[in-house]
Amino acid sequence: MILLSGCNQIEYASRKTPHLNILLEQSLQRSDMQIEPEFRDQKLLLDLDGDGALDLVRVVKNTINHKTGLEIIFGNHQSVEYLIAGKTLAGLDTDDLSVFQTYTIAPKHEKYVDLNVSIGENGDIPAMEDVPENQLVYLENDGIDIGMLESCGGGIIYMKNNQFHWIQSS
Numbered sequence: 001m002i003l004l005s006g007c008n009q010i011e012y013a014s015r016k017t018p019h020l021n022i023l024l025e026q027s028l029q030r031s032d033m034q035i036e037p038e039f040r041d042q043k044l045l046l047d048l049d050g051d052g053a054l055d056l057v058r059v060v061k062n063t064i065n066h067k068t069g070l071e072i073i074f075g076n077h078q079s080v081e082y083l084i085a086g087k088t089l090a091g092l093d094t095d096d097l098s099v100f101q102t103y104t105i106a107p108k109h110e111k112y113v114d115l116n117v118s119i120g121e122n123g124d125i126p127a128m129e130d131v132p133e134n135q136l137v138y139l140e141n142d143g144i145d146i147g148m149l150e151s152c153g154g155g156i157i158y159m160k161n162n163q164f165h166w167i168q169s170s
Helices: 007-016 019-026
Strands: 002-005 033-035 042-046 055-062 068-074 079-084 102-106 111-113 136-138 143-147 154-160 163-168
Touching (some): 042 143, 102 154
Antiparallel strands (some): 002 042, 033 055, 055 068, 068 079, 102 143, 111 136, 143 154, 154 163
16 A cells, blocks of 8 residues: 655655556546646555556546546556546545545455445444444455545545445545
């Protein structure tokens, strides 16, 4: 698991994972996307698709609709995917990530409660041990944990069967 933020870390990671330079060169292939200025120095390196190669994730903004999303550059496939930024993702009730302030790695092999599925009868947030096993989400690969600094609200974007999914985790 690698979280990168800043030039020195990128240079170090580039020496340790040479394909990072290739990923950075592929960045922003769409002319309607730009790096979100607030997150310019933050990059996540993780294995979203479970192929063993690190993928690069950056926060971007669509210059046409001004909505925030993610640029995902897959290391092994050398392909680029843009999520949200005006498009919806199943389970997520917004097409704009601008309300979120933190982007970190949700480690693989962890279990999470999806509050879209497992909310209590009175709107209570259940403890993990109170949620039936079949309602827990198990991350086979790394995911992207997206949240807010001072309030509840956030979730995880992860891949399963080559498709992106969202779980509401807080």
